[in-house]
Amino acid sequence: MELTENNVKALLAKLPLLKNEIQKVIVGQDHILDELLVAFLAGGHCLLEGVPGLAKTLIVKTMSQALHLSFRRIQFTPDLMPTDIVGTEILEEDHATGKRFFKFNKGPLFANIILADEINRTPPKTQSALLEAMQEFEVTYGGQTYPLDRPFFILATQNPIEQAGTYPLPEAQLDRFLLLVQIGYPTEQEELAILNQTTGTKKATVTPVISGEEILQAQQLVRQVTISEELVAYVSGIIRATRPDTTTNNYVKEWVRWGAGPRAGQALILTAKARALLKGRYAVLKEDIQAMATPVLRHRILMNFKAEAEGITADKVTGELIRG
Template sequence: MDVTDNGHRPTGAVEQVLYEVKKTIVGQDALLERLMVALLSRGHILVEGVPGLAKTLAVKALAQAIGGDFHRVQFTPDLVPADIVGTRVYHQASGEFQVSLGPVFTNLLLADEINRAPAKVQSALLEVMQEQQVTIGRETHRIPRPFLVMATQNPIESEGTYPLPEAQVDRFMMKVLVGYPSPTEEFVIVERAIAPAPITHAIVDPRRLIEMQSQVEQVYVDPALIEYSVRLANATRDPAEVGLGELQRYVSFGASPRASINLVLAARAMAYLRGRDYVLVSDLAELALDVFRHRLVLSYEALSDDVTADQILTRVLHALPVPTPVAAGNR
C-alpha cells in the first residue's frame, strides 16, 4: 500500500479522524466505522435507531474532522423536491431566473427521518445519490466530492411515515442498526453533556479524502472472495442452494446484484481501515449483515413468525462454505 507524503500509512489519517470524532461521540464504534467505510468507498448509509443516540452529532463531528461541509434536512410530509435539490428563482430587479442550489450540495448530508417525506422527495434525494448530479432547468450541476448521505429512520413510530420502496432502499450501501449505549458509556455521555463541548479539528481535507478513496480502489480482492459475495447473494434468493430450503417461505425476494457489488466495495474500505492492501474473508463476513439486511424482502409468513432478515442472513452465512483465497504474498 502507498504511503503518504509524511511517511505514515494512509490508515494513520483515518485513525486520527476517528479519534477526533470520538472526542465528541461516546461508543457507537460500529456506526463510526461504517460511516468511514461508506465515505472511503463512495457509498451511502441508512441508519435505524431510536431518537437520542447521537446519530446527527456523529455525522456533524465527522464532517468537521474531514474539513467538509455538513447540511441537515429534516424530512416532513410537506417537503417538496425543490427543498432538497434546489430550484430556479426569479429576480424581479434583473428580470432573470437564477439557480438557488439546495442542501444536497455539500459533503455530508443528513437526511433525518427520511421516511417522513413522500416518495417524490425520497426519489429526488436518491437520484442525487446515484448520479452525483442535479439538473435544474436546463443546467446540470455536479455535487461536491466527497459526498455521503446518511439517512435515518425511527423504528418505533410509524404514524405519518412513508416506507421507502425496495428499489430506493437498495441504493444505500449499508443499513446500520444503532442500539442503546452500555451503562458505562451512558455515564461518560452524561459527563460530557454537562461539560463544555470539545472542539473538533479538521484532520484531513476533502482533497486528501478523495486521494484516500483512490487508494481504496487499489486494494486487492481475490476472485474467490468475489465468488463468495455472489454466492451469498444467490443464497438469499434460493436458500435451498445451501441446504436451507425451510427458509424459502420467509423470503419473497432475495438480495439484488447491488448487494454483492457493495459488499466487495465495502470490504475493500474495511481492509484499508485495518491497514491492509488486500481483503480477507473476515472483512466480508463482518459487513455482510449491514450490506444485505435491507435488501431482503420478507414474506408475510416471516412477519407473522417474527423472523428477521438478520436471522436469515446469519443462518445463510453459517451454511455457506468459507473460501480459501490466494495468500496476499503469492498473488
C-alpha cells in the same frame, strides 16, 4: 493526483486519527462509527435506523467537522417539496442594463455531507429527488444539470418505531443505500459516560484531520485493494444463496420472499475493501466480508409474512449464510 507510496502511507496514518477525533464527542457506538467510515471510504450512502435521542445527528455532524467538510441537515416533513432540497430559480435584475434573468439558487443538497433526517416522513416525489442526487451525483433543474460537491455523502435516518404518517421507502430505493446501519441503546458504562460528558461545562473540540481531496484519494485507493477470486466467489455464493428460487439453503426457502440482487455483491466487495483499508491492509480477508455482510444485506433481503410473524429477521438469515 497520482498516489505515490509516501502519500498512501500518510493517508492511511490519518484514518485512525479520524475515528479518534469523532470519539472525542461520541461515546461508544464503535461498530457504528466503523460502518459509517467504511461507507464513506467506499463512496456510498447510509441509512441509519434508530429511535430518537441516540446521537444520530451528532455523529454525522462530528464526522463532518473531523473531515473539514461542509455539512447540511435537512429535516424531512410531509410538506417538503423537491425544490426545497435541490434549489430553485429566482428572478434577478442586472442593474447596469436593466435586464432581468433567472438565476439558480442552490438548495441544501449542495454540501459534502447531508443529514436527511427522517427520510420516511416526506412524500415519494421528494424522496426521489434525493435518491436521484445520490445515484447521479448531480441535480437537474429547468433542463440544466448542476454537479454536486465531491465527496458527497448522504446519511438518511428513520425511526423504526413510529410509522404513523410516514412514506416507507420502497425496496428499489432502499437498494440505493450502500449500508443500513442500525443504532441501538448504549451500555450502562457508556450511558454513564454520556451523562457525565454532556451535562457539564466542558465541551470537546474536534480538529479537522483529513481534507476533502484526501477523502477522494482514499476512495480511489479503496478500489485498488486486492481481493482473491476465491473470495469473489464466496461473495457471489452468499448473494445467490439469499434467493429462495435458486438457493439450496432450506432456512432461506422457509423464511425469505425475495433475495438480494447483484448490487448487493458489488456493495459487499467494496465495503470489504474499505474495511481492509481501515484496518491498514491492502488485501481483503474473509473476516472483512463476514463483518460487512449484515449491514449490506439487511435491507436487501425481503422476508415473507411467516418470518415477520415469527420474528425472523434478515440479520438472522445473513448469520445463517455466513455460518454455512
